[in-house]
Amino acid sequence: MTQLKDLQTDDNSYNEALPNICDIVKHSATSCCSTKTPKKYLPILEWLPKYESSFLLQDIVAGLTVGLTTIPQAIAYGTVAGLTPQYGLYSAFMGCFVYIIFGTCKDVTVGPTAIMSLMVQTHVTASADYAILVCFLSGAVTLLMGILDLGALVQFISIPVTTGFTNAAAITIASGQINSLFGIKSPTNQFLPSWRIFFTNLNKMQRNDAILGVSTLFILLLMRKIKDIPCRYKILTKYIAMSRNALAVIIGIILCYYLSDSESLAFRVSGEIVSGLPPFRLPPFHTQVNGTEVEFSEMIQQLGASIITIPIISVLESIAVAKAFSMGKIVNASQEMVALGIANIMGSFVSSMPVTGSFTRTAINNASGVKTTLGGVITGVLVLLALAFFTQIFYYIPKATLAAIIMAAMIFMVECDRIAEIWRAKKLDAILFFITLLTCLFWTLEYGIACGIVLNMLFILYKSARPNIIITTERVENVDIAVVDVQKNLSYASAEYLKTRIMKHIIAHEHAIKKVVIKGDEIFGIDSTVALNILALKTDLNAMNCQLLCWNWQISSAGVVCRLHRDARDLFKFSKTLKEIILLDISPQSLTTIHNGIESTLIPL
Known part of the structure; x- marks a missing residue:
């Protein structure tokens, strides 16, 4: 309740928080005209003035050594x-x-x-x-x-x-050179065609x-x-x-x-x-x-x-x-x-x-x-x-x-060692590796890595759509309660999954459960799709004579639901134990405090 009350605010606080556009323009102009900008895009301006004569000999030796490798490799x-x-x-x-x-x-x-x-x-x-x-x-x-x-985009691969x-x-590259290594003429450097030509032209x-x-x-x-x-x-x-x-x-x-x-x-x-x-x-x-x-x-x-x-x-x-x-x-x-x-x-x-x-x-x-x-x-x-x-x-x-x-x-x-490391660490990643490898070998490199990236994204989306949700049934003062522990943040992809899991659990217990409590300690942010599914779940549970409660949710997440429907404020309960939710009557004064706290999240963004 203290957290909710502390978040009370008004429209003026939002206006005060908005940065002055003139300050932004001034800061951008100053940054562009500073000496850091050309050094950022021309790093030679950073290291050349600091160049020491003692560096020259080592740079020459390194340059010559690399050059002797570069020339044959470039030709090859x-x-x-x-x-x-x-x-x-x-x-x-x-x-x-x-x-x-x-x-x-x-x-x-x-x-x-x-x-x-x-x-x-x-x-x-x-x-x-x-x-x-x-x-x-x-x-x-x-x-x-x-x-x-x-x-930062490279981090997504x-x-x-x-x-x-x-x-x-x-x-593929090594396979493409097998014919040249033995003096056999080959019109291609691709993986399978190169080996086919090699074995059919040994004579x-x-x-x-x-x-x-x-x-x-x-x-x-x-x-x-x-x-x-x-x-x-x-x-x-x-x-x-x-x-x-x-x-x-x-x-x-x-x-x-x-x-x-x-x-x-x-x-x-x-x-x-x-x-x-x-x-x-x-x-x-x-x-x-x-x-x-x-x-x-x-x-x-x-x-x-x-x-x-x-x-x-x-x-x-x-x-x-x-x-x-x-x-x-x-x-x-x-x-x-x-x-x-x-x-x-x-x-x-x-x-x-x-x-x-x-x-x-x-x-x-x-x-x-x-x-x-x-x-x-x-x-x-x-x-x-x-x-x-x-x-x-x-x-x-x-x-x-x-x-x-x-x-x-x-x-x-x-990289045989890297392959073994991936296999030991996680078998699912090893599957991703082998699919990328085989697609690159037997199709093309371009489409192979594209398939690998798409498949990797699908894995990420699937994990997002299937968060770890633990549902347990507890009996508190002769009342059967389904406690839903969501151990990962919710997104639009997992909204329907959460609702489906809860409904299946209620049906499996033949409607004996009278309250569903969704713990919100680890739900730090939701979108409108999740909020709409929470409201739809409340309606469906009410039709089954079951009450939905959201226990100790983060204020930012509770606010998304409440902005969709003001009456949804009654869903959110803040207490230390489940027993307090079931047994303790909330006084009108405490109820007003909670409502005022959530009300602060209803201010238009």
């Missing part, structure tokens, strides 16, 4: 995407340069990744222009999400869904490619463990392990060059890479396929759901990488969206495919002791030098070598 991922290798290099250098200005995490390296390449691959069979256009569109969507401060997606992507396996591919894969896996070998030159083994991809490419090039003759090559190669810097031009808003002009609207139809799914996946991947290496710092998800969006938009002007944060290269960056995002400049310069001077050498990179590099990376993307 360009191939995975169904494009010529230079598209991967274009993506790598633009991602590096843009992120140093707009990025917030010093360790993150933005560029082409295996997942992005696979998602693009299904759309570029007709023309590479589709990859560039989806890069621009996904960048625009991501940038808009960042500007609108929608970073659960770990079982993302784990199922990343595992499916890793398995077309190339001996040289198979030997090179399998041995390279084996050596790469061994080199990953070199850093764990105890020795005096720990720093040397560490950098050898981190540079394993570059070493594999160099050895592959040397073998291909010296074992080939003027008539034929010793291995299947990736083909020529266009040398020089990429041309700076507008993204292709129309294209030609087999001599036929394709308009922008038709290209959009061809890209379909990928315009939304690719930005979502790129944001998830990039923010997950940033959080993994944030070292306790809070990751500004919205600013990461801005950085990623601008990187993709700018990349589309230099013929880039979609980019995002790379876990592998970020881990190398972190292990190399990078101090600021300036290390990305060194990586970007190294990629530009490769484009300008080494493209003729890259012609001799064997496809088997690139396939081994990709498969070695994908093996460690399959």
Whole structure:
């Protein structure tokens, strides 16, 4: 009763609580004109003035180390995407340069990744222009999400869904390289078709490619463990392990060059890479396929759901990488969206495919002791030098070598430990994981993660619609009472469920129950749907000679019911025990106090 009385108020208190609109405008104008605003969207203005000369050497070493991994990976991922290798290099250098200005995490390296390449691959069979256009569109969507401060949206996608997606992507990408590893020609990189082609074309396996591919894969896996070998030159083994991809490419090039003759090559190669810097031009808003002009609207139809799914996946991947290496710092998800969006938009002007944060290269960056995002400049310069001077050498990179590099990376993307953790923690989450995994594998990645997200939302809605409600029957002074304990907040989805449970309980006891008491200690807020169902329940129970009482409800929840119907004030009782409700007569003075308390909640909002 004290709580109810304390909540008495009038319309003037609401008017006093309303903020002055002039103060809001003034505060917004002051915030926009302050020095914090450009620093918020341009993090380089925050760290560059504080840059120390001692950071430079470590940033250069880290940039070079990451660059030696970026170049072979960019070439490989360009191939995975169904494009010529230079598209991967274009993506790598633009991602590096843009992120140093707009990025917030010093360790993150933005560029082409295996997942992005696979998602693009299904759309570029007709023309590479589709990859560039989806890069621009996904960048625009991501940038808009960042500007609108929608970073919190990524929290609505659960770990079982993302784990199922990343595992499916890793398995699909590795499966797509199985034919290249053994020198078998394959027109597809998809999961089932790749294995079907492999097993039906074993007689077309190339001996040289198979030997090179399998041995390279084996050596790469061994080199990953070199850093764990105890020795005096720990720093040397560490950098050898981190540079394993570059070493594999160099050895592959040397073998291909010296074992080939003027008539034929010793291995299947990736083909020529266009040398020089990429041309700076507008993204292709129309294209030609087999001599036929394709308009922008038709290209959009061809890209379909990928315009939304690719930005979502790129944001998830990039923010997950940033959080993994944030070292306790809070990751500004919205600013990461801005950085990623601008990187993709700018990349589309230099013929880039979609980019995002790379876990592998970020881990190398972190292990190399990078101090600021300036290390990305060194990586970007190294990629530009490769484009300008080494493209003729890259012609001799064997496809088997690139396939081994990709498969070695994908093996460690399959999170077996995480799968076991999800299974031990909750079996329902494991079901969600397996459904996402299988849908991604046997349908497409876009629709697979969409199915996972929708299914996850359905699980949440179902839990909301089925709160934990415990109904017990107690006998107080020869009166049978049904005590309803709602152990979760009520929402519109659970309104009908509450009513149905109570009615079934009354019918099961053959109408012997004379009072239904709904405990409201844990009901902190309801909507009009719940309130209407409470009133309907009262009417239905009255027809069965049973009284409904709401015991110790929160005032905010009681007010919603009372605003719908003033006579509903009599439903709410406030006492310490059930016995008081049944036996004690409420004096007129106490009744007036309760009514006045609830009356205060009836003031129009």
